[in-house]
Amino acid sequence: xxxxxxxxxxxxxxxxxxxxxxxxxxxxxxxxxxxxxxxxxxxxxxxxxxxxxxxxxxxxxxxxxxxxxxxxxxxxxxxxxxxxxxxxxxxxxxxxxxxxxxxxxxxxxxxxxxxxxxxxxxxxxxxxxxxxx
Amino acid sequence: xxxxxxxxxxxxxxxxxxxxxxxxxxxxxxxxxxxxxxxxxxxxxxxxxxxxxxxxxxxxxxxxxxxxxxxxxxxxxxxxxxx
Numbered sequence: 241x242x243x244x245x246x247x248x249x250x251x252x253x254x255x256x257x258x259x260x261x262x263x264x265x266x267x268x269x270x271x272x273x274x275x276x277x278x279x280x281x282x283x284x285x286x287x288x289x290x291x292x293x294x295x296x297x298x299x300x301x302x303x304x305x306x307x308x309x310x311x312x313x314x315x316x317x318x319x320x321x322x323x324x325x326x327x328x329x330x331x332x333x334x335x336x337x338x339x340x341x342x343x344x345x346x347x348x349x350x351x352x353x354x355x356x357x358x359x360x361x362x363x364x365x366x367x368x369x370x371x372x373x
Numbered sequence: 374x375x376x377x378x379x380x381x382x383x384x385x386x387x388x389x390x391x392x393x394x395x396x397x398x399x400x401x402x403x404x405x406x407x408x409x410x411x412x413x414x415x416x417x418x419x420x421x422x423x424x425x426x427x428x429x430x431x432x433x434x435x436x437x438x439x440x441x442x443x444x445x446x447x448x449x450x451x452x453x454x455x456x
Contacts (some may be wrong), residue, residue: 275420280411287407289385294400296388337388340400347404351411358415 249367256363260356262316267359271366280312280355287322288315295341297322298331308342316355402437407432 251302260267265281268274300323302309314321333341378437409432427440 276414279414279420279425283407283410283414287404290403292385294385294389294391296403298386298388300431313424336391336393340391340397340438341388343383343401345403347408351408 247337247365250366253360253363254350261314261352264316264352264355267356268362271359271362273362278352279284280352282312283316284348284355286343287351291341291344291348292296292322293332294344295337295339297326297343298333299338299341300326302327305342308346311346311349314341314353315345319345319349334367405436405440406433407435 256267256270259270259353263281264284265279267277268280273325299305300309300312300319302323309319309323380446391400406429409429413425413429417428418428
């Protein structure tokens with residue numbers, strides 16, 4: 241993706257934010273920060289997968305754990321697809337595995353939110369620097 | 374679908390058997406590493422492997438030390454209140 245002109249600043253920021261949400265690290269990849277992108281992708285994906293490994297995909301629960309689900313949704317829209325798989329209640333999980341699984345998946349989501357905000361902020365800063373040249 | 378793929382997917386449909394004991398809290402240590410790694414990735418502008426690792430390890434250690442201190446303070450408070 242080429243450098244943005246002054247006219248398309250906001251759409252560019254939206255694209256960066258959307259990509260960063262779709263795939264963790266993609267926002268940084270668009271900004272040509274490959275090392276950041278790889279680290280973010282690996283760390284967040286691994287954290288999320290560890291969460292659903294410990295607690296099973298049953299930890300994704302829009303009905304019984306709305307605040308956790310909102311944090312989990314920050315990972316990627318894939319979480320919504322997983323919720324559609326488990327919404328019939330075929331994968332119940334209780335107790336400590338549920339707690340640890342929810343904590344892992346939700347923290348992964350909140351970390352991705354931090355990365356989304358950072359990617360958008362860096363994109364904004366670069367736009368300002370480009371305009372200042 | 375291959376047997377391997379089925380096996381991998383199946384591991385994500387059955388929860389692990391983790392008891393409600395103090396040792397289960399050790400599961401939160403990998404989470405600290407993940408938090409420190411991602412946080413440092415958002416803070417460091419130019420990533421060099423050695424520098425990044427050092428920063429992430431320091432932050433991980435700081436969080437763990439702070440958690441231990443907090444736990445000790447809370448245990449002491451609980452002991453003072455209940456004695």
